[in-house]
Amino acid sequence: MKVYGSSVLKGLLYTLKTFVSTYVEDFRRKGASSNGLLRSHADGVVTVEYPEKLLPIGATYERFRVLPMLIYDQQESGEKDIRCTSCGICAKVCPPQCIWIVQETDENKKPVPKPEAFYIDTSVCMNCGLCSEFCPFDAIKMDHKFDLNTTSNRQESYLYDMERLLVPAEYYAELHPKANAAEEEARRLEAEAKAKKEAAKKEAAAKKAVEAKAAKAAASAAEADAPKAAKADDPERAARIAAAKAKAAEAKAKREAAKAADGAETADAAAEVSETSSENESSPKASDEA
């Protein structure tokens, strides 16, 4: 039997439970330093008293985003391998147009896929994260650092240059473990597919060469056979047999070649699929839906 109005009581009970649990949780947290983790929404007060207490970087949700950052991979030689290729996609998609990139050139004034200068005017940046979504090289990502107060030199301190934007890949991996894992997986798959494709291509080429040789040999054999057969038997029939043999050899060679090419193609397709899927995984929107 349905008692109308019982859900009102249910709702009242829920708020009462919340009311009590916040105090219980306060009591439990008393000893522990609450300047720690982002509290889960399960129980307790979720407010972090900002000026006195500060969430450490990395305590927020993974998809939390503030300002963009540039990622470099630390080489063993100590050099910073900046992932950015200065392709300029981020600068183009940036809605408030706050990214400014200068491409590096070598001694012959030829452009090199590397940024010479990279500026983000953070006073204009609206933290949308489009740059990181569009970057095909996983080079620009969103940072978690939110406490951006400055007390001096406001005009210049808002203009972030490359020095301030660069972070090591490990830092990114720590902040975005899930996205990073997905991206690494995608990169690995891509590399694998690429290697496979290369290998398949090589193999196909090798096979093609072998088959072409075989076909040639078969053809020469048939040619060589023909006079023999003509001599021995009905010349017309012998010529026919030789032609058929040559044809079969050719067809076989063709089939082999097609097979090899096919294999390469499927590998290509697989690589493409993995690429798209990895893109999906790394994009915040997709993980949002998940």
Place this chain on the structure above:
Amino acid sequence: MSQELAWGSLGILMIFATIFATLPIAGAFFFRPRKAHDGKESTYECGLHPKKDTWNQINIQYYLFALAFLIFSIEILYVYPWAINFQKLGPIALLEMFIFLGVLIVGLAYAWRKGGLEWK
């Protein structure tokens, strides 16, 4: 405490309450700023200028509810004296009160059925 005294006390309380209600406004008179200008003193309509005067005719629905209220609040006044003396008057008065309430309930049912209690 005699009832005359009680009502007299209430009268005195009313005077005090009036002073109590006036004092904060009067006191604030000496502290508050006075910077009048047209924008501030215009009628508030979320940033727009009011198009029509609000001293206007209003929905008849309120009148219907006021009528129903009047009927029932007078009924309450009739029920109260009986309720106080209920224990002394006994079951006959209870029966009479049920008849009275029955008429009341019929009235309520009528208003309900006719849609007089429906807010449109």
Place this chain on the structure above:
Amino acid sequence: MEMIEQLFVMLKQAALALPQALLPAELYARYEGMLSLVIGISAILVFAPATMLFLTWMERKVVARMQKRYGPNRVGKFGALQPFADGIKMFMKEDIIPKAVDPLLHSLAPMVILIPAVMIFAVMPFGKDMILVDLNIAILFIMSISSIETIAILMAGWSSRNAYSLISSLRAAAQVISYEIPLGFSMVAVLMMAGSMSTLDIVLAQQGGWFVLTPWGFLGFLIFFLSGAAEVNRTPFDVPEAESELVAGFHTEYSGMKFGLFYMAEFLGAFAIAAFSITFFFGGWLDPFEPLLGFAILPSWLWFMLKTYVLVFVFFWFRGTLPRLRVDLLLNFAWKYLLPMALLNIPIAALWFYLPAGPIRWVAGWAIGGSLIFGMHQLLTYHRVKKLYGRYERPSRPVVTESVPLKS
């Protein structure tokens, strides 16, 4: 114990000692009653704003906790000085009187709303020997004085010459008069059993057991409390002050201290409804353990305050939980639910009276009364819910496949 019990009575005596020493004996004897009355009134006039200050702070704290926030915690320890800061702010603010308003009514409305809100405390029994005026028709006084609030709201809404204010005040009037009916009928059962309209007598009639423990008392309390909440425009019945629809309702055009008076009247009204619910149904200042233990644990005035603050908490609890009712549902709730229930309460009370005293009364009374209440509730709500949802299918819930993962 006796000393704490009589603390406030003794304080009054102490305050009277000064004029007694100064004035000639004859003159003092003549004006003693007057002086003690003035002291009592002063106590109420100190108590009222103090209560309001505390309630504003308490409401913000309680609702904040229900929403997993801290609430005010900047001014003073636990934000305890927040109401004082707000009071000072209101005091220093400009008093804007828009050009379009009717200035006289506009200025009078906040006073008119505050005076009855304070006067209602006169018949409130705060404790043993702690009532300002023992009126023999206290209930009528409460009902009449609390309806003056409607006039003040209409004054404020009409004089403001503002669409929001006018709509709000008319809604408030419709709401308050609608809920006054169940409020009045819910007290009939109490009057039948107590046989008096005096608040003091009603409290003393509950020495055998609180009224709320009986089926008619239980139903009466629910109706009284809900109607009272509507009377003082508390959530979920705060349609007149629906800030999401009507800006601030009838006090949209008020600022500074005038707004403060409206605010004060609202909180005093909430406190008064809670306090009278305690008086009529929860034994007022009576100590529930005294008949069992033979001695009082806490002084009577502390009992009264404790019980009242529990009900005040329930008001805030409602505010933290329930969304606002739509205006037609609000009026339906008064006329088509509370009023029939209140009428049902009278036969249940009569039945209770005619049942033989003792355990039979408790068992049979609760069995019959409880089933009557439950049946009526089902009947009335079924009617409403069918009417509301019969026309269309209720939308099904969106399927939530996975919760958003949290990081530690």
